[in-house]
Amino acid sequence: MVCETLESPWIVLTFSPDGKILASSNAYIRQGRKQRWPRTVELWHIPSLKLWKRLPEGQRSCALAFSPDGKILAVGRKGDNCVSLWKLPEGRRVAQLKPPIPKSRFSEYVRSLAFSPDGKLLAVGTRNGLVHLYRLPQGKLLGSLGPILISEEGRPLRHDLTVVSLAFSPDGKKLAVLLEQGDVLQLWRVPEGQLIWQRKQDVVCFQVAFAKRGKEIVGAGSHLLRCNAADGKVIAVQRLFQFQSLPGGISADGEWVAVWEFGGEVKVYRSSDFKEVWRSSVPGRKLKLTLRGWAQKIEQRWGIKATRWLDFSLPFAFGFAFSPDKRWLALGFDDGSIRLWKIR
Numbered sequence: 001m002v003c004e005t006l007e008s009p010w011i012v013l014t015f016s017p018d019g020k021i022l023a024s025s026n027a028y029i030r031q032g033r034k035q036r037w038p039r040t041v042e043l044w045h046i047p048s049l050k051l052w053k054r055l056p057e058g059q060r061s062c063a064l065a066f067s068p069d070g071k072i073l074a075v076g077r078k079g080d081n082c083v084s085l086w087k088l089p090e091g092r093r094v095a096q097l098k099p100p101i102p103k104s105r106f107s108e109y110v111r112s113l114a115f116s117p118d119g120k121l122l123a124v125g126t127r128n129g130l131v132h133l134y135r136l137p138q139g140k141l142l143g144s145l146g147p148i149l150i151s152e153e154g155r156p157l158r159h160d161l162t163v164v165s166l167a168f169s170p171d172g173k174k175l176a177v178l179l180e181q182g183d184v185l186q187l188w189r190v191p192e193g194q195l196i197w198q199r200k201q202d203v204v205c206f207q208v209a210f211a212k213r214g215k216e217i218v219g220a221g222s223h224l225l226r227c228n229a230a231d232g233k234v235i236a237v238q239r240l241f242q243f244q245s246l247p248g249g250i251s252a253d254g255e256w257v258a259v260w261e262f263g264g265e266v267k268v269y270r271s272s273d274f275k276e277v278w279r280s281s282v283p284g285r286k287l288k289l290t291l292r293g294w295a296q297k298i299e300q301r302w303g304i305k306a307t308r309w310l311d312f313s314l315p316f317a318f319g320f321a322f323s324p325d326k327r328w329l330a331l332g333f334d335d336g337s338i339r340l341w342k343i344r
Contacts, residue, residue: 011319011332013248014064019323020046021088022330023073024338025061041075043088046328049340053091057084065113065122072136074122076110083110083124085139095139099124099132114166114175121190123175125163131177133191145188146177148198165207169214169229176229178208182221187232197232201225211254211271218254218271226271238274248320248330258329260317266331268343278343 012025022044040054041061055075063076072094073086083097101108112125121142124132129147134140147161161179168175174196177186182205187196205219211226216235219225224238240259249258256277257269268278319332329341 011338012062012064013319013321013330013332013338014066015046015321015323015328015330016066016070017068017324018070019325019327021052021070022046022049022321022338023064023066024332025057025064025075026336041073044338046323047340047342049338055086055091063110063113065115067115068117068119074113074115076113076124078109081109083113083122095137097124097134097139099126100141100144112163112166114168116168116172117170118172121172123166123168125166125177127162129161129163129179131163131166131175131188142191143193145175145193146186148186148195167208167210169210171214174229176208176210176217178205178219182206182219185217185219185227185232187217187229199227199232199234201234201237203237207248207250209250209252209254216254218250218257220249220257220271224257224271224274248322251322251326252324256322256326258320258322260331266329266341268329280341282339
């Protein structure tokens with residue numbers, strides 16, 4: 001199934017806890033050489049992908065998270081470094097959180113969000129390496145985690161590492177924090193604000209999740225990283241080669257990882273052993289690749305501008321999301337489309 005949304009190179013997707021609603025947001029819209037900022041967050045019915053509501057967010061939104069009961073949607077904004085809390089199904093903004101801005105040469109903005117399993121805490125990850133913890137529903141700031149500037153080897157780490165992904169442990173007592181390009185992984189004890197361990201690896205990951213009932217931590221991106229949650233010791237590292245797993249590429253339980261090949265195939269692997277459990281293709285992508293190859297050969301041999309006559313644009317996947325029950329997989333593409341697959 002496919003639906004058309006605003007044209008954007010970066011689509012953030014997340015499912016409601018019951019898997020019946022898909023929330024989407026575009027970071028920015030391209031119109032030729034010009035850019036403009038979208039002012040809505042879209043909510044889609046599953047599996048019809050029919051538009052249910054548009055939330056007038058008003059700024060660039062680059063992080064989304066549903067509360068465990070599905071009654072609140074948190075939206076992190078880049079334009080003004082705020083987090084809006086929307087009550088559903090009314091679609092009414094009930095609170096707006098403003099994380100503190102530290103002294104930095106970089107502008108601050110919200111990059112990642114995560115609710116605790118009981119819905120009483122909201123973790124807000126920012127561009128400057130800090131994670132702010134809020135008590136809900138009051139919206140009270142309890143404190144901030146990070147950054148840690150010194151590595152185990154004694155070498156300083158940059159303080160402006162972006163918090164790209166957050167994940168609470170199943171019991172809600174620990175918080176995994178993935179920084180920058182996913183090469184720095186931290187585990188914090190919540191709400192004491194105590195760093196349990198920090199590891200730096202030569203990997204690129206975009207999302208983190210707990211697996212095996214909180215015993216392991218999984219990161220996925222250009223690499224698949226599995227760590228022991230107790231001490232951060234690396235269990236396995238798998239290079240994904242030509243695959244890319246962008247934000248949302250891990251199921252909530254950390255067991256499945258979604259990857260996308262430029263040739264047009266979408267695949268799902270088990271994170272424990274990287275065994276393939278499902279695959280499909282993006283309709284028309286392989287045909288376009290074949291036709292483009294033929295057109296290029298015609299131009300090279302006879303000088304006929306064959307590529308002018310056909311549309312050879314090839315959308316690139318820039319957002320993934322599993323439904324909580326792993327029944328549905330949604331992908332967002334840079335041509336503004338969202339595609340939905342039933343995978344179990």
